[in-house]
Amino acid sequence: MQATGYEPLDTLKPVADGLWLIDGPAIRFFGMPFSTRATVVLLANGDLWVHSPTRLTDGLRRELDAIGPVRHLIAPNWLHYAHLDDWQAAYPEAQAWGAPGVEARARKKGLALRIDHTLQWDRAEAPWDGQIEQMIVRGSKLHREAVFFHHASQTLILTDLIEAFETAKLPVWMRPLVWIAGIDDPDGTMPPDMRRSFRDRTALGTDLERMIAWAPERVIIAHGRWYESNGVAELERAFRKVLNHSRWDKAIGDMKARERDAGRR
Secondary structure, eight states, X not given: OOOOSSOSOSSEEEEETTEEEEEEEEXXXXXXXXXXEEEEEEOXXXXXXXXXXXXXXXXXXXXXXXXXXXXXXXXXXXXXXXXXXXXXXXOTTOEEEEOTTHHHHHHHTTOOOOOSEEOOSSSOOGGGTTTEEEEEOOSBSSOOOEEEEETTTTEEEOSSSSBBBOGGGSOGGGHHHHHHHTOBTXXXXXOHHHHHHBOOHHHHHHHHHHHHHTOOSEEEOXXXXXXXXXXXXXXXXXXXXXXXXXXXXXXXXXXXXXXXXXXXX
């Protein structure tokens, strides 16, 4: 198996109190090996919440079972469900939560995936309300990604909205492709094909501002280097073009509103 550069794989790695990540093996996407990453949160009632589950091994299962019962499995967008059925088989009492489009994508790929609940667009689900903020980012009819903010650790959990591949950890042949796409660390950002799908930049900008307002210290992403500190600065950097556009539009709108108000006096 090809190394990802994030070894050891398939094991819990502490990030903060009640928060771990799991680096999984690479998965092929358009023929390229993408490193994978799951995030695990220990909820206040002792249940485990698992975001974008990666490969489940016997060793990883023992580690999880030593912490608490796996109760919530999150498929955060239409591309991140590859190992969900394995986790459901191992944890039949766990509830599967999927972003809009997950089930349809799985069916298209010939997989009969069980999604128990569709994630809500603008508020957290009851089992983690008050502990984890939740939002599905608007602006694209194709890519609907649920993002989460864990209050206790000040950690924003993304999936594909930022990709930051560390080129030294990639096969040599893949490095120029990542560089051309502009998704190489240290200036990782949204992949260009995904960015083109966000036709409503105002909606995207509004939701990015909401993420920034959560004031994350950390940002965990699925592919490449995640950000252990300076989370807000990394968001401002990664989405600077969209934010500049939306902030300029807002400034113009505010100016026109003031002019209208002045004209009424």
